[in-house]
Amino acid sequence: MISYVRPTVVELTDERCEIRIPLSWRTRNHLRSMYFGALCTGADAAAAVIGLRAVEKQRDKFSILFKDVRGEFFKRAEGDTHFVCEQGSEILDLLERARTSGERESLPVGVVATVPKLLGAEPVARFTLTLSVKRRA
Numbered sequence: 001m002i003s004y005v006r007p008t009v010v011e012l013t014d015e016r017c018e019i020r021i022p023l024s025w026r027t028r029n030h031l032r033s034m035y036f037g038a039l040c041t042g043a044d045a046a047a048a049v050i051g052l053r054a055v056e057k058q059r060d061k062f063s064i065l066f067k068d069v070r071g072e073f074f075k076r077a078e079g080d081t082h083f084v085c086e087q088g089s090e091i092l093d094l095l096e097r098a099r100t101s102g103e104r105e106s107l108p109v110g111v112v113a114t115v116p117k118l119l120g121a122e123p124v125a126r127f128t129l130t131l132s133v134k135r136r137a
Helices: 036-056 088-101
Strands: 008-012 019-023 062-073 082-086 107-116 123-135
Touching: 008 036, 019 036, 019 088, 036 088, 036 107, 036 123, 082 088, 082 123, 088 123
Parallel strands: none
Antiparallel strands: 008 019, 019 082, 062 123, 082 107, 107 123
16 A cells, blocks of 8 residues: 555654655545555654664564554645654663563654645644554564
């Protein structure tokens, strides 16, 4: 699904990831706004990319998954939508806890979706995905 909606990485740092999904025939519903599934895919990608970047910095291997997802939708996304996650340092701390404890550890990760060309920084949706990690033997 991620490759189908054709996301691009707008910004990727140790702390922040911003992904853009274009509004196109692939991602647009009959109301000319972004499909629910495309919005969830963008949230997944933003949280996953920043998590994978954090894992790359570790010398251990981790099993990573999302345990759950919650979404709040405020307005229709009627343009290219940007998904931002700003919890890189918290994800690094999560990995350290998982390494130390040897158990599966979880962290709620927030992602905000905006349509900057139409609404500026006003969110169209807000997601919380619970990132779950465990150190692999």
